[in-house]
Amino acid sequence: MALPEWRVEPGLLAYPAAVAAMEARAAAIREGTAAELVWLVEHPPLYTAGTSAVAADLLDPDRFPVFAVGRGGKHTYHGPGQRLAYVMLDLDARGRDIRRFVAGLEAWVIAALATLGIVGRVIPGKVGVWVDTPGGPAKIAAIGVRVRRWVSFHGVSINVAPDLAHYDGIRPCGLAEPVTSIAALGGVGDLASVDAALAAALPALLAGLMAGPDSFA
Secondary structure, X not given: OOOOEEEEOOOOOOHHHHHXXXXXXXXXXXXXXXXXXXXXXXXXOEEEEOXXXXXXXXXXXXXXXXXXXXXXXXXXXXXXXXXXXXXXXXXXXXXXXXXXXXXXHHHHHHHHHHHOOOOOEEEOOEEEEEXXXXXXXXXXXXXXXXXXXXXXXXXXXXXXXXXXXXXXXXXXXXXXXXXXXXXXXXXXOOHHHHHHHHHHHHHHHHHHHXXXXXXXX
């Protein structure tokens, strides 16, 4: 299969506009009128509540706008200095395995971080990508996806150089562990470098989706 279209959105994109665009593109992919897409986006500060969100995890509902969305997961933060990679793939043609898709997204982020000198890992039973710090594990990337008629949308968020204090208004993903960023770890904290690393690691993600259930073990 051909590589998906790769698009980098300039500036800060309003969240409702992003969701509407993803919904439309996913429908067009299913109908065969548009190509798959990896869309790299940055948002103004906001919180989102996924399908498993718990009200008690929203600690400061007046701090930023809050959007209820259909992706999996709980509350998370999006804002400047964070790279959103919205991944719209035809999973009907790429293995029809949502668990493998999520594991592939984790492996994709881990591979990209490695090229930037950051060692990421997964924690069994917890979706996302983590790093080890002197204070213990900290989350550096969150994953929340939706699949409709076997087309994926939403995707991953990677903390490049956001204001980590903005997370104080929520309990991120309902977890007690802290969050961190590439910049906080002393890595290369610019979006362009992260984008290049994600682009280089994309072929391995796509190949793994087609390779079988243990591709990202």
